[in-house]
Amino acid sequence: MDEKKTPALTPIENLKTVMARLRHPEEGCPWDREQTFASVAPYTIEEAYEVSEAIDSKDMSSLKEELGDLLLQIVFHSRMAEESGDFNFDDVAQTISDKMISRHPHVFGEESERSKEFHSGEWEVQKRRERVEKAQRHGNAASVSVLDDVALALPALMRAEKLGKRVAKVGFEWPEIDSVFEKINEEIQELRSELDANEISEESIEEELGDILLTVATLARHVHVDPELALRRANAKFERRFRFVEESLATLLFQ
Secondary structure, three states, X not given: OOOOOOOOOOHHHHHHXXXXXXXOOOOOOHHHHOOOHHHHHHHHHHXXXXXXXXXXXXXXXXXXXXXXXXXXXXXXXXXXXXXXXXXXXXXXXXXXXXXXXXXXXXXXXXXXXXXXXXXXXXXXXXXXXXXXXXXXXXXXXXXXXXXXXXXXXXXXXXXXXXXXXXXXXXXOOOOOHHHHHHXXXXXXXXXXXXXXXXXXXXXXXXXXXXXXXXHHHHHHHHOOOOHHHHHHHHHHHHHHHHHHHHHHHXXXXXX
């Protein structure tokens, strides 16, 4: 008689098993056991940036590896939540599946809905509905804002762009690009005034410089440029040029 073989674990089940072992209170890894949501969060953000870097470099081998590192972060958080009895990985996967189905009635809905052309306005209506439902679950139905769910942990420049996009969708927007340039010039003059003052206030200088950066993010949105990506590429260009200067000087010194 043939013995029944235990079905092989799927890759995701294997990863969940590995994480469970790492978090085991006696047999697990000491470092992994002591981690919390807060202590792991910076690694999650870092891994997301490394995914982006692999995409920018068009390195598919690195992208595969970095996506795995990011997936590990999701499994890590899910495992900690399972240990605390809040939710598990399957709940996470089911929640996002349900959300995608709800947001795409033109794909998953009834035949009449599937025949409709998709409009971005419908997407926004659905997202507003989700924000209201989330606020109701947390007892904040009276304070629902179009700015809800713009994550505080985002890089400031990226968050500035997202805040601008949100308010523009409800009509809070500069009428034309010339107005944005005028605002930038106005903010620069206000900064110069603070710098020319008899008693320089570091707090006021920080505030005025912040206003300039916020307005530049608005300009980026008007010209359809991702300001975070633009600055990252400017940083890379500066780094390449400075390294060239260093290499050139080193060559001269050692000739």
